[in-house]
Amino acid sequence: MSLWMFRTVVKRFQNKWRSYRHRFVPWVVLNLSKNEKTLRHVTEPSKDKLLPDEEVSRRLLKLFRVLLRSHHGELRAAHHTHFLTQGTSGEDKCGGDPACGLDAMLQSLGFCIDRKPSTLPSAGTGVFVTKGLVPKGATVAMYPGTVYQAYEPILLQSIRNPFVFRCIDGVLIDGNDKGISKMVFRSCSGRDRMGPFMMSDTSWLTESPQNPLAVGQYVNNCSNNRPANVCYQEYDVPDKFPIELRQYLPNVNYSLDTQRPLRCVVLVALRDIRAGEELFSNYYTIC
Numbered sequence: 001m002s003l004w005m006f007r008t009v010v011k012r013f014q015n016k017w018r019s020y021r022h023r024f025v026p027w028v029v030l031n032l033s034k035n036e037k038t039l040r041h042v043t044e045p046s047k048d049k050l051l052p053d054e055e056v057s058r059r060l061l062k063l064f065r066v067l068l069r070s071h072h073g074e075l076r077a078a079h080h081t082h083f084l085t086q087g088t089s090g091e092d093k094c095g096g097d098p099a100c101g102l103d104a105m106l107q108s109l110g111f112c113i114d115r116k117p118s119t120l121p122s123a124g125t126g127v128f129v130t131k132g133l134v135p136k137g138a139t140v141a142m143y144p145g146t147v148y149q150a151y152e153p154i155l156l157q158s159i160r161n162p163f164v165f166r167c168i169d170g171v172l173i174d175g176n177d178k179g180i181s182k183m184v185f186r187s188c189s190g191r192d193r194m195g196p197f198m199m200s201d202t203s204w205l206t207e208s209p210q211n212p213l214a215v216g217q218y219v220n221n222c223s224n225n226r227p228a229n230v231c232y233q234e235y236d237v238p239d240k241f242p243i244e245l246r247q248y249l250p251n252v253n254y255s256l257d258t259q260r261p262l263r264c265v266v267l268v269a270l271r272d273i274r275a276g277e278e279l280f281s282n283y284y285t286i287c
C-alpha cells in the first residue's frame, strides 16, 4: 500500500471515529458493526438537547435540596444519640442507609432507580426503575466520574476501562468506580473542597451513593429488540449553582486549572418508564 493510500485510510477512519458522539472503548469498536440499526442520528450537536439546561438545573436542585434537608435531619439525630462518626468527608452522609437517598428521590422526583443484574444475558449490571413512574423528559440518572478535557491525558486510566464516556466536544468522563479511576476521583475531589464545602460527591464510588441518580454509568446499551428509553445529554454546571449543593454533584475536573464550567452528563427519559423496567441508552450517536 502506498503512503498516500495509507494516509487516506487513516483519515477516513479518524473522521468516522470523531463523528461518534458517545463511545465506550473498546466495546463500541467490537459491537458497532453488529448494531448499526441502533445508531441514533442527530443533524447538529446543538439539536441534541431534549431539556434546556435551566430545566436540568431546576430538577437537580429540587432533589439536592431534599437530600440536604434529610442529611441535616440525619446529622441532628446522630448528634442526639452521640453516634456522630462520619466527620465531613462528604462520603456516606446517609450513614450507609441507601433508603435515605432513595426516599429523597421518590419524594422529589416521583420515582426510584437502582442497580441490579441486567435482563440481558452477559451484560453484567444494569439500572432499573424500582418504584414510581419516570415521566417522559425526566432527568432519570447522572453519569458520574472524573472529567478530562479533550487535551488531557487519560491513557493509564482508560486501559481496559469500559466506563470512559466521550462527550460531543471530546471531553471524556471516567465513570469507573474501581482501581486507579477511583483513586483519581477521590484525590481530585479532596483537592477541590472549599472550606467546609465539598465540591463533589465521592459516595457514587460505594454501594450506596448519597445522590441516587449517580448510577448512570451502569446503564446498558440498547439492542434491536430492546430500544433505548433514555438518552445522554451534556450539562455544564452554571456558576450560580449553590455552593452548598455542589456536594451532590458526582463529577470533578481532573485538572485544577480547568477554565470551563464543570461538565456533567444526565440521562433523560425518552418515554414514560414504569417500575420494573431496565434503562437502555444508545452508546452510539452520529452527528
Ligand SMILES: C[S@@+](CC[C@H](N)C(=O)[O-])C[C@H]1O[C@@H](n2cnc3c(N)ncnc32)[C@H](O)[C@@H]1O
Pocket: 024, 027, 118, 120, 121, 122, 123, 124, 125, 126, 162, 163, 217, 218, 219, 220, 221, 222, 223
Ligand atoms: C458502561 S458499562 C455498563 C455497565 C456494565 N453492564 C457493568 O456491569 O459493568 C459498558 C459495558 O456493559 C456491557 N454492555 C452494555 N450494553 C450491553 C449489551 N446490550 N449487551 C451486552 N453487554 C452490554 C459491555 O460489557 C460494555 O463494555
